[in-house]
Amino acid sequence: MPNNIFYTLQKSSYLDQKLQAYADTDYYPFHMPGHKRTDKLMLPSPYSIDITEIDGFDNLHHPEGILKEAQMRAADIFNANSTFYLVNGSTCGILSAISAALPRGGTLLMSRNSHKAAYHAAYLRELETIYLLPSVTEFGISGSIPPAHVAQALEEFPQTGCVFITSPTYDGVVSDIQAIANITHAHGIPLIVDEAHGAHFMFSEKFPAPALRCGADIVIQSLHKTLPCLTQTALLHVNSKRVEESLVKRFLDIYQTSSPSYLLMASMEKCLRFMQEEGLGQMAEFTQMLSHLYKKTESLRRLKIFDKASCTPENCFDHDFSKILISVGTTGLTGKELYDSLLQTYHLQMEMSSGHYVTALSSLMDRENGLKRLFAALDDIDHKNRFSDLDNPDQLLTTEMIYQIPKPGMSISMAMEQHTELLSLKASTGHVSQEYIYLYPPGIPLVAPGEIMTGKLLHTISLCQEQGLSVEGLEDMENKKIKVVKM
Numbered sequence: 036m037p038n039n040i041f042y043t044l045q046k047s048s049y050l051d052q053k054l055q056a057y058a059d060t061d062y063y064p065f066h067m068p069g070h071k072r073t074d075k076l077m078l079p080s081p082y083s084i085d086i087t088e089i090d091g092f093d094n095l096h097h098p099e100g101i102l103k104e105a106q107m108r109a110a111d112i113f114n115a116n117s118t119f120y121l122v123n124g125s126t127c128g129i130l131s132a133i134s135a136a137l138p139r140g141g142t143l144l145m146s147r148n149s150h151k152a153a154y155h156a157a158y159l160r161e162l163e164t165i166y167l168l169p170s171v172t173e174f175g176i177s178g179s180i181p182p183a184h185v186a187q188a189l190e191e192f193p194q195t196g197c198v199f200i201t202s203p204t205y206d207g208v209v210s211d212i213q214a215i216a217n218i219t220h221a222h223g224i225p226l227i228v229d230e231a232h233g234a235h236f237m238f239s240e241k242f243p244a245p246a247l248r249c250g251a252d253i254v255i256q257s258l259h260k261t262l263p264c265l266t267q268t269a270l271l272h273v274n275s276k277r278v279e280e281s282l283v284k285r286f287l288d289i290y291q292t293s294s295p296s297y298l299l300m301a302s303m304e305k306c307l308r309f310m311q312e313e314g315l316g317q318m319a320e321f322t323q324m325l326s327h328l329y330k331k332t333e334s335l336r337r338l339k340i341f342d343k344a345s346c347t348p349e350n351c352f353d354h355d356f357s358k359i360l361i362s363v364g365t366t367g368l369t370g371k372e373l374y375d376s377l378l379q380t381y382h383l384q385m386e387m388s389s390g391h392y393v394t395a396l397s398s399l400m401d402r403e404n405g406l407k408r409l410f411a412a413l414d415d416i417d418h419k420n421r422f423s424d425l426d427n428p429d430q431l432l433t434t435e436m437i438y439q440i441p442k443p444g445m446s447i448s449m450a451m452e453q454h455t456e457l458l459s460l461k462a463s464t465g466h467v468s469q470e471y472i473y474l475y476p477p478g479i480p481l482v483a484p485g486e487i488m489t490g491k492l493l494h495t496i497s498l499c500q501e502q503g504l505s506v507e508g509l510e511d512m513e514n515k516k517i518k519v520v521k522m
């Protein structure tokens with residue numbers, strides 16, 4: 036019988052009881068949300084303040100009072116022309132921004148390592164998509180988007196109406212947004228930056244420059260990912276007239292719930308007030324603690340921590356060091372084994388594992404004790420685990436494999452409208468997929484609808500599965516069958 040907390044938790048089948056039991060454990064969160072399950076920013080009892088737009092309160096879809104003021108204060112803090120509160124996460128911000136920036140059937144130049152919301156916007160608005168491949172770093176994670184590639188793609192596809200870049204990535208890699216904005220604007224089109232993982236950049240010089248300061252036209256940030264705010268909270272900033280604000284509003288109206296939660300909006304307001312009043316000081320303490328942790332990890336012999344110093348400006352323009360990337364190095368472990376070991380033996384919950392590394396997300400709400408526990412666990416694993424000096428190169432899951440772009444057969448929306456047949460994954464080579472297959476997290480597609488299945492892709496998918504990574508997207512939960520366009 037397993038002798039750990041998961042056994043106990045599995046026994047309770049009610050959500051509240053299971054959540055409470057988990058909250059009572061010593062599991063430490065190196066994952067979102069950024070408040071790290073601390074209640075430093077206390078709110079009244081959730082039930083007592085859970086309202087929508089009753090008398091005396093404002094309507095998020097037609098703000099005239101307190102919500103209008105709160106959004107204006109947010110715009111002031113981030114130095115944006117205008118800012119919108121989002122209660123459906125960055126997801127609805129990305130959907131709205133892309134929908135507003137392009138007419139139906141327009142052409143979107145987007146980084147391939149974009150969140151699925153960008154692909155969904157392409158589907159809903161029947162867009163043609165052209166992809167920018169991120170470069171690859173020595174550490175084996177996907178790097179930044181080279182500005183020269185943006186320039187080249189815009190020359191090659193002059194019909195492009197908008198550029199969409201994810202920066203920072205889930206791994207904290209930042210692209211040269213200023214250079215990309217200059218190139219994009221020289222073509223007279225807007226740049227949207229998915230900065231879902233970078234809402235904290237504004238509050239410390241130790242982090243990369245925020246996209247709003249680098250000329251992006253629309254920036255979307257999840258407050259819940261890196262700041263002390265409740266899950267689902269995010270902001271959309273509009274910073275130029277290259278995208279019509281009235282269109283952004285129209286699409287926010289469509290994609291956001293008509294019953295926005297005041298609990299979430301109060302959490303956003305409180306978070307921003309806290310960041311404005313105490314953010315600088317708290318960030319200074321946090322970044323100092325983080326630097327100390329990085330320094331200590333230099334003593335690790337086999338595990339390797341991502342260090343921006345080993346990158347070139349071309350493959351990693353900048354990095355957000357609050358995302359701690361721990362490579363299995365020469366331990367002989369896979370990323371998933373390292374992740375499981377940290378969870379089961381040390382009660383440290385990571386944000387995610389990939390083929391050869393795990394990601395620990397830190398935030399200004401982390402406690403010194405948490406970072407100490409992380410280092411102690413890494414030090415222990417570094418000394419204790421089985422080691423191999425030789426990796427089997429055939430079995431390594433590399434970033435290049437994950438971000439290969441299968442050949443397009445048709446657009447996402449066209450594929451979605453076709454008659455389909457259900458094939459075994461193995462027999463799907465050469466067929467046009469009608470489904471997504473993505474690694475979750477972070478939800479970036481290995482294949483998107485309209486793309487042609489290949490043997491190489493199937494090899495990557497089976498490697499991901501062998502390494503215990505979560506492959507999702509197919510209707511068939513066992514990942515054995517795929518819907519393809521009927522020939």
Ligand SMILES: Cc1ncc(COP(=O)(O)O)c(C=O)c1O
Pocket residue numbers: 123124125126127149150152201204205229231232257267268269477
């Ligand atoms: C890069 C990126 N963009 C957007 C999102 C969506 O953010 P949200 O969960 O706030 O909807 C995510 C979610 O993980 C993400 O990783």
